[in-house]
Amino acid sequence: MAKKKTTFNVSKSENFSEWFSEILQKAEITDLRYGVKGFVVIRPWGALIIDKMYRLYEDELRAKGHELSILPTIIPEENFNKEASHIDGFAPEVFWLDKKQGDSRLAMRPTSETAYYEMFALWIRSYRDLPLKMYQRGSVFRNETKATRPLLRGREFQWIETHNAFATKEDAEAQAQEDIGITEKLMHKVFGVPFFPMKRPKWDTFPGAVYTIGSDSLMPDGKIIQQPSTHLIKQSFPKSFGVKFVDKDEGEKTPWTTCYGPAMSRILASVIGMHGDDSGLVLPYALAPVQVVIVPFTGEGVDKAVLDIEKKLREKGVSVKVDDSDKRPGEKFFHWEMKGVPFRIEVGEKELERGEVSVFIRDNKEKVGVDMKSLARTIGKMGVEYDARLLAKADLFFEDKVIDCSDKVSIGKAIGDEKIARFSFCSVEADGEACAGVIEKEFVAEVRGTRADLDEKASGKCPICGKKNKVVVYAGKSY
Template sequence: MGLKYKKEQNFSEWYSEVIQKAELADLRYNVKGFLVHRWWSVDIMKRMYEAYRKELDRTGHKETWYPALIPESNLKKESEHAKGFRAEVFWVERAGSSKKKLEEPLVMRPTSETAMYTMYSKWIRSWRDLPFKRYQGCNVWRYESQTRPFLRGREFHWLEAHNVFATKKEAEAQVNQDMQITETVMHKQFGIPFIFFRRPRWDTFPGAEWTYAADTVGLDGKSLQQPSTHMLGQNFSRAFDIKFIDKNEKEAYGWQTCYGPCIWRMIASIISLHGDNKGLVLPFNLAPYQIVIIPILQKGKTAQIKKACKDLTKKLEKENYRVYFDDREEMSPGSKFYEWEIRGVPLRVELGPRDLANKQVMCVARHNSKKTAVKLSEVVKFVKKLEPTVLNFLTKQADELLKENTRSAKTFSDLKKELKKGGFVRVNWCSVREDGESCAERVEKDFSAKVRGLRVDRKEKPTGKCIVCGQKADEVVYIARQY
């Protein structure tokens, strides 16, 4: 009744099994690469969206909603961007029962720059309109060849923030704020640690001047890209004519940034970083049910036990906890234990005849399996104390995993050895401009690994030669296999 696969032995199967048995998603929908999201994952994602929206609002962003369809002519405007996304779009060219041809081919948004920026050019007129900070939470579509639930899909759910500033300096400050938002929400509230890398030139977002991307670990030690924030410079503002009259009454192009936290992919990290061999593990802030109460019934005491469970449910609900009294008669307590463990409910409360007699319950914390007998009168106090410890535990555990998975290599054969262990490998590197790309191709060919870029949180000085070509190293980069 529990899980068949072990996380550390069969990560990939374990991951699929958790998604299925925790009823996060169903893969059987009859369009390839499209997921049906069951209520357990939707509830979690809604809480994640809420946390992100709150922080984006707090930092001066406003939410706007844009059409799902983008005209081909918009997509074409910024040439690098068009080149980067054209291969990934679904086309909408006809409508109605006679499949009448539309005036212009449309694409389902793969990302919304080219929908938003045509409007920005109509709204932004003066320096007084800046900074202009907007975002939307939405689904986007990409025609990916390989798909995997919550990791890479033909449809996924994310947020995208698109800002315009009067100066380059302000735009740079926004990129820093985006990284801070990632820390505040993704790390502090979801327990997902990361390292922000400045991507090499050849791995920059199409149309951007540079890209900072947050990578985390967790999948077979592979790296997984979480939010990225892009300094767009004036590439798009020139292509989309986003101009304003500055304080000196001169016309100028806006400086732009964009930031794309992907709620859908963060669930992948929550599953893989926090989950264990019993299934999902959720912190209180994200769990659809925070506490399940399971009666252990005995003939003659059924009514009393149920009443005690109901009273406790009410008491905890009064304290604003999300509580589920699992009263299903067709299931044994044991199978209920398994179910809620797989689904990651932070606290299970058992109440049987002996507990009733002792005016207590048995509390079982999901994250560490610890059992504690707690007096009925003390349950609220117990839960309040437990609540913050779960997220702390999960965050610390994930932080340590990331730390353990960040190592150094001095030689090419060292690199091979370290990459086998998984995680990020720190090496000396010739260049992250175009001229370093051939070395990166070598690494990708030999090890299926990628140069993730330069650490953003600290300046690192190379002390020798490039680990691949042996020429003078200008940089220290991190290499990892990635999902």
Template sequence: MSEQGITVKKSENFSEWYSQVLIKAGLVDLRYNVQGFIVHRPWLMRIIRAIYRMFEEELEKTGHEPVLFPLVIPEENFEKEKEHVEGFRAEVFWITEVGDGSEKLDRKLALRPTSETAFYYMYSYWIQSWRDLPLKLYQSVSVYRYEKNTRPLMRGREFLWIEAHDAFATHEEALQQIREDMENSRKVIWEKLGIPFLFLRRPPWDKFGGAEDTYAADTIMPDGRVLQISSTHDLGQRFAKPFNVTFLDKDGQRKYVWQTCYGPGVWRIAAALISIHGDDKGLVLPVEVAPVQVIIIPIYYKDADKEKVLGKCRRLEELLKGAGYRVQVDAREEYTPGYKFNEWELKGVPIRLEVGVKEVETNTVTVFRRDLLRKEKVPDEKLLEHIKYLEGAILEELKNRAKNFFESRIVNATSRQEVKEALRSGKIVKMPFCGREECANDLKEATDGGKIRGTEIDFKEGDYGKCAWCGAPARQIVYVAKAY
């Protein structure tokens, strides 16, 4: 059992719990021989694909269309926006050679660390008139950044995301898009995956390189550190100018477009899903995202019972498949039912059906809920209806738990002492703030990494008493946290 299962408690040692669950549930393999590049195993790939599908569906509902841009970005594109190149230069992988190495490329090619400078090069061709606006395109791809410290699904040299790049005739429409992106995140990350988050406007010193403003979703991980899981940038006209993306407006004037980009961090959303819903036995997955939604375990101890037990398992499998569920019978003979229970619990399968002789004789099924670790008997004829009910009930349970944890982690503070104490005990602080970068730096140093994460999106500056950290007049209410 100790080999098979997780050997630490999530609440006591999250870091070790996370490392174990990634390996033991068969999500990733870290033994590939290039540092910071991981192998995504089937169980993870199926979860990630489900997350991609959810976002793509929402993006398409709001008028986005899929594209695929080249992986490589020539150096000259990359350097067009000054703050952008400053923000990313240190992290770029460069292709410089081809073939046997004797042939150098005539110019270096960057692996996309993000694709503004690829997309907007083409936007100057595609956008000519107000009729071409808004333009809303996205791609689902891997991106590449030479990160010093990596952690699977949280920070990697290769990671998976979606990037949506939108262009508008006016700044008002661009600002409206930021709300639409927030709503898109809410629908997927909160409504479907049950991961709560704060949507914050980052302070000016923590913006994306090349953005006027950055808005981002922070969730809270079990150890109290926040993880940024999606971000939207108000790019203003900062890229439109160097890339010369202009349109002839209805009034006959040629104008620069207003742009936004939105990046749901699919990798990090998977990390949050694993970490927030998981328990001491392993993963706990919502039904919609689970690679196997219902696992059926036959239980018999005599060969004479095998046929009738397995027969019932197969009938239930057909029934559930017919209703569209991803269902599997675990008929392996080399493992005991107990071993199988542990394995599928570790992998987070939300619903387990146990079928033994008693279930055959009484026309019932024993139904196990992974989220509650609780069993109940259900008559055969009620099974389909019950599974349908569980779909919603399991998601509700996970959402409630996650929300309770999330809310319990946010505390108000009005003094330096309270800020320090809260951050030390793994809390997120909500506090009045003066708005100065020096104060933020001082706070960060004194608290071993506490960062000003920003204000809520609809927040208006005003008089909020004294800054909890420095005592100067406070202009904002901000959230402060240690971050991944």
């Protein structure tokens, strides 16, 4: 047990970045030693968490009417070329195959608008075909020019992309709001990762979109991490693919389209960063591949009791692992704390005599006695409380991070203090880009846009150019 102090070389609060690199390795989430730069291996523990995320997201998307589909990984260059801003945005990052098809190069998809729209042109005929809401899960590929970081920015990452077509702009915008609702329901409420839905400045809008709503979360070092984005796509984009429909009024129209892209690997980065501590991962009960680990001690009747507990928990749908390996108890505790298993049940003769097992709770490290008769029901209840605790703690951390500022000095101070500066600003249209550039240059911080869920009123004059303020923006350092 003496070894426990050296779990990490640095504590999370001292050096988050180093702690994060270490935990990925020690909790066996990723392996960075694979032989292609920027491509990482996701090990079983990480893959199982991602799998749980996928299932939760897919269930939610299906409940909201999105249909699963599987589109090819390869997209012809000519599809990209149809929307100039889209190809301009993605061209530097595309992996191309070495063989062409005719004159067209072949790309590994960086995102699949240009694959879906080719099919939408074939599938959509009439307003009766709308809304058409589809999704797929899988990898996308981006030859990142920025430095890659495991889970946060890789050359291949695991995501879901929805692609949707609507008869009206209103329907499309309602979809964008529904998407924010899904991020709120899952990433915030279930995974415990709070965020602000931010409408991006014009200069930071997705290539081919009218507007982009990104969800900005925070890492413990105060840096912003962009989580799922929704884009309201310019009509010119589907139009360039010949996507059109005959409306109720018999007029031929172009549908409005949207897309939404939750990246499982990146959300996992937020979950690890937000909840982990100096003993390892702290996983939400709803995401933990193993929710309860049982550590049996030698003693009469223990084996039978453990089998019984395991069976009862399984019947309640709890994911249980019995660690009957020949490791010492201390090693087992250390291992499962590192893995972030929410509850550890210790069973020995002493516990059997009392009719009560010891339950160690991962997040607050408390140990409580639980009556064996009602154990399965109690664990379920404790799981709910556990997730509520993680959520409350994350919310508290998040709320504390936004500082109202009114001038350059206060903006600089907030950002220097690893906070998010909120301030009135001249513009998030093209005419505001120069002022944002000043903030970026002086404070190495980005103007992230305006709240998509609130109508915040601007006041005063721009802290950079002195023109009348039109919007309230948030700025901070980011990943």
